[in-house]
Amino acid sequence: MTAAQDLQLDSLYFGKAEGRDFLGIATLDRHAWRDGHFPERIPDGEHVWRMWVAGAYVFVARDGAQVVGAIVAFPTRQATLFVHKVMVDKRYRGRGIGTRLFDLLLEDVDANVRAACFLTVDPGNNAAVKRYARIGFTEREFVAGYYRDDEDRYVLTRPAAGR
Numbered sequence: 001m002t003a004a005q006d007l008q009l010d011s012l013y014f015g016k017a018e019g020r021d022f023l024g025i026a027t028l029d030r031h032a033w034r035d036g037h038f039p040e041r042i043p044d045g046e047h048v049w050r051m052w053v054a055g056a057y058v059f060v061a062r063d064g065a066q067v068v069g070a071i072v073a074f075p076t077r078q079a080t081l082f083v084h085k086v087m088v089d090k091r092y093r094g095r096g097i098g099t100r101l102f103d104l105l106l107e108d109v110d111a112n113v114r115a116a117c118f119l120t121v122d123p124g125n126n127a128a129v130k131r132y133a134r135i136g137f138t139e140r141e142f143v144a145g146y147y148r149d150d151e152d153r154y155v156l157t158r159p160a161a162g163r
């Protein structure tokens with residue numbers, strides 16, 4: 001693993017997740033949310049990461065063998081794609097890895113399925129809402145109690161390319 005202060009993005013692997021990545025992604029998922037709200041509710045299990053790596057849209061950043069970032073989206077029955085989560089190892093944040101992962105996902109979607117993508121975000125997270133608007137998530141719907149009574153969300157949608 002590279003010392004964080006010496007990190008060059010070019011030294012990382014960015015690309016589609018491979019079968020062997022699912023355990024590394026699940027490990028990252030267990031650590032990535034610890035400083036946020038509801039850290040115990042968010043990580044997904046290894047069984048579902050195994051399925052997503054095999055059948056959904058999963059891209060990773062790897063430093064050597066270690067997964068240091070991941071993004072996952074999966075198709076819905078409405079022929080849209082739900083961007084479920086993006087996460088970067090705490091030691092690697094603020095260097096463009098999250099941005100690169102979004103770019104990879106959206107380029108792949110635009111080139112291959114041309115589907116609208118949506119995600120949800122905490123309405124109080126202005127930085128994230130602005131960030132997502134800049135990469136095309138321009139349609140916004142407020143849903144009160146999206147997950148629980150105390151968890152409202154914006155549903156942000158990026159229209160399909162060329163439609």
Ligand SMILES: CC(C)(COP(=O)(O)OP(=O)(O)OC[C@H]1O[C@@H](n2cnc3c(N)ncnc32)[C@H](O)[C@@H]1OP(=O)(O)O)[C@@H](O)C(=O)NCCC(=O)NCCS
Pocket residue numbers: 032033036084085086087088089092093094095096097098099100125127128131
């Ligand atoms: C959000 C996250 C993935 C960004 O990864 P990163 O590699 O640090 O991102 P980048 O270096 O490309 O920075 C992108 C910028 O967008 C911001 N950003 C992007 N998505 C964001 C989000 N969901 N919430 C807050 N800020 C976000 C970053 O803070 C940064 O802002 P800055 O340039 O003004 O400093 C990372 O901080 C993380 O894993 N956080 C914990 C998990 C999480 O909250 N995921 C997002 C919700 S699914």
